[in-house]
Amino acid sequence: MERNRVLDDKQVIENQAIELQSLNEFKNHFFVNISHEIRTPLTLILGYARRLKDQSEGENARRYAHIIAEQSLNIKGLVDDIVDLSKLEAQKFVLNEVSVDISHLLRKIYTHYQGLFAQQAIELVLDIPESPVIISCDAELMHRAITNLVANALKFTPPEGITCLRMKIADNLTVEVYNTGVGISSHDLSRIFERFYQAENTIANSQGSGIGLAIAKEIVQAHGYRIRAESVPHQYASFTITIPNHQVIPEEIPQPASLTSSQSPAAHSTVPGLQPKLTKRILLVEDNLAMRKYILGIDALKSYEVLEADHGKVALQLLEKHPIDLIITDYMMPHMDGLELVEQLKQKEYTQPVVVITAQTNQQKKLSMLRMSIDGYLTKPFLEEELLLTIEKALRYDDARRQFLAKELGFSESPLTTDELTAFNERLQAIIDENIDNENFAIADLCDQLHLTERTLYRKVKELCGGTPAKLITERRLIRARTYYDQGTYKSTRQLAMAVGFKNSTRFAEKFRTHFGIEL
Structure with missing residues (x-):
């Protein structure tokens, strides 16, 4: 009888666990859906508020339009927090890694926040190298992580204080957000990255959702980077993202024109x-x-x-x-x-x-x-x-692609057949596939077989595929690995990694999980 009661209790607990999981999934689904519904009217409110500000003649009308736009952005921040929270709980942060000029990204964040800091009489300083610094990351998520750190500094820096956004390259690449002010107590410092935790302070008590720093940490760690917080109470606080030098791409990759905050929201x-x-x-x-x-x-x-x-x-x-x-x-x-x-x-x-x-x-x-x-x-x-810059860039790249096909490969510019569009990619992919299990196969080998310089190869791949040769090779390796995985060809992760030319099976497993959402 006792054993039966234990078994019955176990079944009840398992059923409750299933119900709780189902309820949690329903909640996350609801958050995402309601956020989707909010974003469309929010786009219209922001867009028309900016137009109203540009076209209004009276000072009060422009000021009111600016307030509408500013508060709409606050709503957007709350919506983003809700969506990010649901992703954290569902562990659905999926990276779309591309080559990103981190210097350009920091300038974009700086120009966006410069006016907001000035309104509160806070000096915002940007200290970064002038030359491009290219890393492989998810541009949207990394922008979100650093923005969260800057927004946090805005809340906790007093008037006449200083916030500094800086980047240094030494043993590793570091991105730091430093601000003077109340700082963080040693008790709070140990919990600062916990979800919903808010430090006690006299400046911004109870402001925000309490998940901004947690989201930043999740994003940073998902990339394989590190983040740490330092502080001296009543003096300063500092948040530093450390990016290992081996994850910095040495080649300077030309970046397309992109939006700066001087063009928004009032431009x-x-x-x-x-x-x-x-x-x-x-x-x-x-x-x-x-x-x-x-x-x-x-x-x-x-x-x-x-x-x-x-x-x-x-x-x-x-x-x-x-x-x-x-x-x-x-x-x-x-x-x-x-x-x-x-x-x-x-x-x-x-x-x-x-x-x-x-x-x-x-x-x-x-x-x-x-x-x-x-x-x-x-x-x-x-x-x-x-939107306009995206349209212009897409049309410009399309024109460049057509000219390239006509000039370099001898294809007619118009009309273009599917064979003409895919011919160069097929040549690339054929060479990569032939060397798929060669862990030493590199960009230099690809250049040798195509009789191209690295710069020319990069330019051609960029024009046709929108990516880099290294990304193309990795993509082909992962696709082949997924085929082997589905077929059950290899029993261990190490065997599967070696079969597609990955030296490090741990790194391969991370890439595979990020790409396909499958744990090996």
């Missing part, structure tokens, strides 16, 4: 230097009528010819009837969503650049899109300048 909606051609035709696919009207109302976009569709099926019909230079599509739509549309575009051999706009922050969905070689991925709420 005029026309981006200086953008000269869109009247001959370019854009297809806008968006089911929300208010969002379509907002995008169509962007001044610089009026120089393009824009066709409209409210879902993917209508977009495909328009593509059959009209020549299109670029496609802008929402992700979530009825009848045929953005992902299905992009899949159809690839199947039907359409080659136009595609820019995806979404309220979703799900990294797996983003990766699904990026693996299909889209040209831009913007998350609502976005800046008008951000």
Whole structure:
């Protein structure tokens, strides 16, 4: 009887655990869905507030519009915290690593926060090298982590204080956010990265969600970097991200033009230097009528010819009837969503650049899109300048790709067949596949077989694939590893790593988990 009671209790506990897990998943799903619903109207509020500020003549009207935009950004921060919290609890931080100029990223954060610090009479100092410093990271998540540290410094630096955002290269690459002020007590310092924990202080008591630093730590550690906090109470606090030098890419990779905060949120909606051609035709696919009207109302976009569709099926019909230079599509739509549309575009051999706009922050969905070689991925709420710069860059790269195919490979510039578009990639992939199990196969070997210099190889791969040769090699290795994994060809992680040319099985397992969400 006692044994039966124990077994019954065990079954009750297991059932309760299943119910709690189900409830937790429902909660996370609810957070993501409600955040998606908030982002679209938030985009419209921010966009029209900026236009109102630019066009208003009265000082009060401009001030009120600025307050609306500022508070909307605060709401966006809360929404981001909710989504990030759900990701933390579900352990769904998935990295999309690309080559990023960390110097440029820090300048972007600095210019965005400069005005906010000035409003509170706080000096914000930027101390970074002038030359590019390239690392491999998820640009969006790393931006989020450093932004959280800077926002934290803004809350806890008193008027007339100093906050410094600096980067140093010595034994390792370090990014530090330092601020004078109340500092952090030794008791609080040991718990500062815990979720929902807020240190006792006299400046910003109870402000914020209490998860910003926890999110920053999760992001940093997911990259294999380190983060630490130091402080002397009533003097200063410092947060330092350490990036091992072996994860810094030595080659200077040219970065595309990108948005600075001097263009936002109060800048005029026309981006200086953008000269869109009247001959370019854009297809806008968006089911929300208010969002379509907002995008169509962007001044610089009026120089393009824009066709409209409210879902993917209508977009495909328009593509059959009209020549299109670029496609802008929402992700979530009825009848045929953005992902299905992009899949159809690839199947039907359409080659136009595609820019995806979404309220979703799900990294797996983003990766699904990026693996299909889209040209831009913007998350609502976005800046008008951000959209315009993405369009301009995508069109410019498309023109460069066509010119390259015509000049370097002898392909006709228009029309381009699928064979012409994929020929160079196929040559690259064939060589990589032949050497897939060679752990010593490197960029130099690829250059030798293609009879190209490293710089020329990088330029060609960048123009055709949007990535680097090293990323292409890693991608091919991981794809082959997934095939072996599905087939059960190898029994151990080490054997699987060696079969696809990875020297370090631990590093391989991390890459495999990040890429496919599968623990080996």
